[in-house]
Amino acid sequence: MAAGPDRKPTDAELAILRVLWARGPSTVREVAREMGREHAYTTILKLLQIMTEKRLVRRDESPRTHVYEAAWTEGQTQQQIVTDLLERVFDGSAAKLVMQALATRKASRKELDEIRKLLDQQRGGRK
Amino acid sequence: MAAGPDRKPTDAELAILRVLWARGPSTVREVAREMGREHAYTTILKLLQIMTEKRLVRRDESPRTHVYEAAWTEGQTQQQIVTDLLERVFDGSAAKLVMQALATRKASRKELDEIRKLLDQQRGGRK
DNA sequence: TGACAACTACGAAACACTTCGTAGACAATG
DNA sequence: CATTGTCTACGAAGTGTTTCGTAGTTGTCA
Numbered sequence: 001m002a003a004g005p006d007r008k009p010t011d012a013e014l015a016i017l018r019v020l021w022a023r024g025p026s027t028v029r030e031v032a033r034e035m036g037r038e039h040a041y042t043t044i045l046k047l048l049q050i051m052t053e054k055r056l057v058r059r060d061e062s063p064r065t066h067v068y069e070a071a072w073t074e075g076q077t078q079q080q081i082v083t084d085l086l087e088r089v090f091d092g093s094a095a096k097l098v099m100q101a102l103a104t105r106k107a108s109r110k111e112l113d114e115i116r117k118l119l120d121q122q123r124g125g126r127k
Numbered sequence: 128m129a130a131g132p133d134r135k136p137t138d139a140e141l142a143i144l145r146v147l148w149a150r151g152p153s154t155v156r157e158v159a160r161e162m163g164r165e166h167a168y169t170t171i172l173k174l175l176q177i178m179t180e181k182r183l184v185r186r187d188e189s190p191r192t193h194v195y196e197a198a199w200t201e202g203q204t205q206q207q208i209v210t211d212l213l214e215r216v217f218d219g220s221a222a223k224l225v226m227q228a229l230a231t232r233k234a235s236r237k238e239l240d241e242i243r244k245l246l247d248q249q250r251g252g253r254k
Numbered sequence: 255t256g257a258c259a260a261c262t263a264c265g266a267a268a269c270a271c272t273t274c275g276t277a278g279a280c281a282a283t284g
Numbered sequence: 285c286a287t288t289g290t291c292t293a294c295g296a297a298g299t300g301t302t303t304c305g306t307a308g309t310t311g312t313c314a
Contacts, residue, residue, distance in 0.1 A: 014215055040274050082227045095238030097228045100209045101221045102245055111222030112246055118229055119239055167304050
C-alpha cells in the first residue's frame, strides 16, 4: 500500500501543484512562468525542493535542469484534503459538507445531474 | 453587512471553536477540560486571547473570569472554509467537491434524501 | 491577616511557512 | 578563453503558529 505524503500541502505548495497537474512534469522555470511574476525564481525553486523532501513531488535529477512532477494526482490530493476537512470541521459528516458546498456555489444543470447519478449509486448499495 | 473574521481559523483555533460551538459560551477552564489534558491551561488562554484579537471569538470581560463565545456560527465558518477550499483546490466547482465528499464517506439514507431534496430545489431555480 | 487557589497578561522559545539574495557550477557564445 | 546566462544549493530574514513558564492580581478561607 502506498504511504501518503509527509504533510498536507500548504497554500503556496498547492498553487504549485495546480500548475504541475495542469502542465504535467515541468521545470522550475516553466512553473515560475505559469505563475506570473509574483514570485522570484528562487522562491519557486526553494518550494519545490521542500516539496521534494515532503514527498509532495518527485524530481527527475537530470544533470543540468531538474524536472518536477506531482507525486499524487489531483484527485488523490483532493481526497486527502476532504478527508482531513471532514474530520476537523464537519464532524465526519459528508452530508454536511455536501450541503455547504451546494449552498455556496450553484452547480450547473449538468453537474447536478452527475451528482444525482452518484447519489443513486450510493442509494443502491444501501437498503 | 457584517465583515468577516480577520483570518481563517488555524487548526488549533478550529479545535477550540468546536468546543465553543458544542458548549456555547465557556470559560478557559471549561474549554481546557473539554479538550483533555493535551494542552496546558495557559496555551488555551493564549489562543483565546489571540482569537479575540482576530475577532474569531468575543469575550465577556467579567471582572474575574472571562467568558468566550464563538463570533461566528459553525455554519458561517464552514461556509468560509468551503468557499476558500473551492477556490484553492476545486477550481471553483462545487460539483467536484461534492463528488469527492460523497466518494470519501458514505452518507446515511436519511442524509442522501436531504441532499436529494436540496438538489431538487436547485434544479427548480434552474431551467 | 496570611496562605492558597484561580485567574489574566506577558514574554519567549520552538517550529513552520514564505520569501529572496548570494554563491558556485556549468554550458554556450563571441 | 573570458563573459554571460542558467541552473541548483544554501542560508537567513520576516512572519505566523503553537506552546508554556512566570509574574502579578484578586478572591477565599482558616
